[in-house]
Amino acid sequence: MSRLIPTILTCVALSGCSGGCGGGGGGNESSGGESPAAAVSPWETPQRLDQSEWGAAFPVLQTSPTGNALAVWVEYSTRMLSTRLMGSLMTPGLGWGSPEEVWIGTGHFSQIGPAVAADGQGGFHVVWKARTSGEKAQDEIWLRHRTPSAWEDPEQIQTSSSALSNVRIGANASGAGFIAWVFQDNTYKYLYGLSWVSLQSRATVQSMRPLSLSINPDEIRVDIVGNGWLASAETLMGDQASRYEEIALYRLGPSSSSRSHAARGPEGTLAFATLASTSTGYGFVAWVQKPAGSSTNLLRAMEFTPSGLSQVMVEVRETARAFGRPRAALTETGRGCLAWSEGRLTDKGLVDGSVLIAQFNRGTGVVDSLQTLQDQTSPYDPQPILKVAGTDGFVLVWKENSKLWATRIPDGSASAPLDTGARILFLTSVAVEADGAALVAWFQQSEEESIPTIQVDRFR
Numbered sequence: 258m259s260r261l262i263p264t265i266l267t268c269v270a271l272s273g274c275s276g277g278c279g280g281g282g283g284g285n286e287s288s289g290g291e292s293p294a295a296a297v298s299p300w301e302t303p304q305r306l307d308q309s310e311w312g313a314a315f316p317v318l319q320t321s322p323t324g325n326a327l328a329v330w331v332e333y334s335t336r337m338l339s340t341r342l343m344g345s346l347m348t349p350g351l352g353w354g355s356p357e358e359v360w361i362g363t364g365h366f367s368q369i370g371p372a373v374a375a376d377g378q379g380g381f382h383v384v385w386k387a388r389t390s391g392e393k394a395q396d397e398i399w400l401r402h403r404t405p406s407a408w409e410d411p412e413q414i415q416t417s418s419s420a421l422s423n424v425r426i427g428a429n430a431s432g433a434g435f436i437a438w439v440f441q442d443n444t445y446k447y448l449y450g451l452s453w454v455s456l457q458s459r460a461t462v463q464s465m466r467p468l469s470l471s472i473n474p475d476e477i478r479v480d481i482v483g484n485g486w487l488a489s490a491e492t493l494m495g496d497q498a499s500r501y502e503e504i505a506l507y508r509l510g511p512s513s514s515s516r517s518h519a520a521r522g523p524e525g526t527l528a529f530a531t532l533a534s535t536s537t538g539y540g541f542v543a544w545v546q547k548p549a550g551s552s553t554n555l556l557r558a559m560e561f562t563p564s565g566l567s568q569v570m571v572e573v574r575e576t577a578r579a580f581g582r583p584r585a586a587l588t589e590t591g592r593g594c595l596a597w598s599e600g601r602l603t604d605k606g607l608v609d610g611s612v613l614i615a616q617f618n619r620g621t622g623v624v625d626s627l628q629t630l631q632d633q634t635s636p637y638d639p640q641p642i643l644k645v646a647g648t649d650g651f652v653l654v655w656k657e658n659s660k661l662w663a664t665r666i667p668d669g670s671a672s673a674p675l676d677t678g679a680r681i682l683f684l685t686s687v688a689v690e691a692d693g694a695a696l697v698a699w700f701q702q703s704e705e706e707s708i709p710t711i712q713v714d715r716f717r
Contacts, residue, residue: 299663300675303714306345307332308356312708313343315370316698318688322430323379324349325405326688326696329359329371330711342371342385346403347696353713359401360411362387370685372425377432379405382456384414384426384436396421398438400459414459415452419443427477427485428456429536435485435509439472440464451489453509465507465516469493470500475531477509480538484563485509488532488542492524502527504544506566517566519559523549533585533593538563539619540587541571543595545580553577556597558585560619569622573615581607584643586651591619594651594666596643607638612655614643614666630664631657642687644695652695654716656684661697663716675714679703690715 307313309332316330326347331340342359359371371385381403389395398415401408415421419441428434437453448468454461474489487507495501503518504527519542520527526547534540543558558571573595581598593616600610616626630653631639639662641655651666659682660674679701686698695716702709 298673298675299717300661300673301715301717303675303677303712304353305710306330306353306356306713307343307711309333309343309708309710313711314683314700314709316685316700316711316713317370317373318686318696318698318713319373319375319381320688320690320696321375321379321381322377322691323405324691325379325381326690327373327381327383327403328353328686328698328711328713329373329383330698330700331370342383344383344403357408359383359408360385360387360399374426374428374434375432376402376428377430382426382428382434384424386421386424386438393418398424398436400436412459414454415462417441419446423472423474425474425477425487426456427479427487429479429481429483431481433457433483433511434479435477437474437477437485437487437509439474442468448494451487451507453485455483455509455511457511463509463514465514473530474507478532478534478540480534480563481536482538482563483511484538486532486534486538486540486561488519488530488544490528490530490544500524504530504542506532506542506561508565515565519566520544520546520557522546529580529582531583531585533587534561535587535589535591539591541585541593541619542566543571543573543583543585545583554580556580556583556595556615558593558595560622569620571617571622571624573624574613574627579607581610581638581640584641586643586645587619588645588649588651590649592649593617593619594643596641596653598639598641598655600638605637608636610637610639612639612641612653612662614653616667626667631655631662640684642684644687644689646689646693646695650693652687652689652693652716654684654687654695654697656682656699658682661699661714663695663697672716675716677701677703677712681709 311333313332320326329344341361343356344359347353401411423439425437434456442448452464470492478486489505504520529545532542541558541560546555556573560567560569578599579602583597596614598610600607612631617624639655646652654663659679682701684699698713
């Protein structure tokens with residue numbers, strides 16, 4: 258019997274997607290039918306990174322332009338009285354190093370998964386939220402930097418008696434970037450806002466209002482001039498206690514910041530904001546929308562420029578099925594891609610999941626390729642993860658029961674799967690190396706293992 262799996266499964270269920278929005282639409286659609294298989298597998302051999310006796314979960318990967326990669330994950334101690342963060346550095350030619358202690362939280366509980374960003378010089382920033390135990394519990398935001406050779410001392414960024422959550426970090430190729438998180442208002446406990454600090458001046462905490470009933474931010478993208486772009490699905494309070502929802506676009510600037518919205522609608526009609534951008538500050542924000550009174554769901558995107566939203570709307574897909582969380586990517590040449598799962602929504606989440614991708618050129622507002630990569634072969638959400646790979650292409654990874662599938666886009670055909678043999682598997686992170694290879698991290702529990710373990714492999 259697993260010591261930790263019931264608790265971890267509960268955490269994943271609470272942090273995963275729930276919503277009934279879904280997508281059918283334009284473009285040249287094709288169906289992959291049954292999952293194809295290639296004669297030669299592009300996967301290497303999976304490697305276990307942790308050495309935990311009580312279980313580990315939620316690994317996060319990041320790569321550096323110098324060729325290094327860092328994996329960070331959560332480990333549990335006896336009876337889950339505390340958690341700690343562990344990491345492993347991958348060095349070209351040497352492989353993954355032994356696990357290193359990033360943070361030991363005696364009397365603390367870490368949030369589900371840390372966040373990692375490269376510093377542009379072969380090192381990495383790791384940020385996480387912890388909560389102290391006891392009568393006067395505090396929420397804390399912590400940052401720790403790893404140079405190519407060693408860990409520096411951890412730094413406390415924020416502490417609060419009110420709730421802090423959804424910690425994000427993003428940086429550009431020069432290492433300039435931001436840490437952002439959601440805070441609970443001290444006076445009105447049902448309201449939340451967004452706070453952030455720059456990686457260069459971490460002592461100055463900035464906050465953005467209006468306060469919302471809920472804020473669900475995506476990843477931070479940082480352009481070449483140091484602006485941070487972040488998309489968020491939010492619920493706000495209107496006049497006479499009415500509620501409405503917005504898909505918000507934040508620009509976190511070195512000197513000034515702004516917030517605008519790409520969509521607004523009644524409560525229960527908008528979900529799953531995601532964003533992709535280039536190094537020059539051009540990009541798009543995408544979301545799932547269920548028009549009031551409609552039986553179908555929409556996947557939409559709106560483009561933005563360095564000065565803000567451009568109002569160029571991309572109608573990606575319309576369907577009666579439910580959407581999982583979409584993932585967005587944009588190459589430096591302006592080729593955009595969205596990947597998502599869709600299926601039936603049940604009390605257990607998304608089931609009978611298919612994997613689809615849509616491609617378009619920024620500025621056209623028209624999807625020119627819509628493709629089903631896997632059609633209703635997974636009983637649960639395939640959880641696809643999409644990343645830019647190379648000058649004008651992408652890599653997509655998703656799961657099917659105990660198998661991991663991957664494909665390169667625009668090639669669009671799924672390669673042979675990696676069968677992990679796991680009884681339970683959660684795909685959590687993908688990072689792309691300079692040569693276009695994809696590092697893939699997940700945590701799993703096999704029939705032979707009594708605890709969940711951290712696994713990593715490379716897809717070429």
